[in-house]
Amino acid sequence: MGQSTFIIRQRSYLKLYMIHEAEKGYLYGHQILIDLREHFNDLGYKPTKSEVYKSLHELLKEGYLMRVPITKEGTDLQTLYVYKLGDQEKVKAYKDTVKADIDRSIALLERALKDNYSQKRG
Amino acid sequence: MGQSTFIIRQRSYLKLYMIHEAEKGYLYGHQILIDLREHFNDLGYKPTKSEVYKSLHELLKEGYLMRVPITKEGTDLQTLYVYKLGDQEKVKAYKDTVKADIDRSIALLERALKDNYSQKRG
């Protein structure tokens, strides 16, 4: 399946952050892109537009988020959407899964540090 | 480039372990596959044959490892190879790079834990 046996995928990582943002209220695509780039700037991680929108669309398709078109004053046609939290139970289960995935990933990485960079003393 | 902006690639991770194994003496493909699967069994990570051989071939091509055909008693034709450490300086530099990549990856993952799973208290 899409089930990664190695480390967590970027897509899952981004989806987690989006869910968290939706939990706080609502989010929209362009803004979360800007926010996440800012948030990870110090670590040199700069998620692409494409990944962010794909993550958003997946969450929507899977029912974790719901989309609401918003209206701006003075406009008729607009392509602005707000994303709100969908099924809370589903979301909770999803977060638990991702949590386990992150924990496993950290364990793999720390093992690599231990195995490959520990000082050998005699 | 192949430069990942997100988390360390499986390929780099495996290559690190192979270099480490070569540092201890020598290694060969099938054995390291078995060993790594055993080593990561508890974390549910089961590297594939394909990834292991590709990692090995990359290390060879990049000069981190050298290949030596080995002879077994009673055989003429054989496709067995032993990999030994190549340029030590190059290897050291490579390990430093991977170390930084792992550290950055752990930082990203731990940030996700902090950002998305910390208890909010009032």
Place this chain on the structure above:
DNA sequence: ATATGAACATTATGTTCATAC
């Protein structure tokens, strides 16, 4: 079964193009 590797397929991700305000 051990052992190595290529060929093929699919996923994950990144880059460019299109559209609209």
Place this chain on the structure above:
DNA sequence: GTATGAACATAATGTTCATAT
């Protein structure tokens, strides 16, 4: 410039096939 998205391209990884001992 903000904002959304598809189309296209490539990179990373996994599965199957081939070949030999």
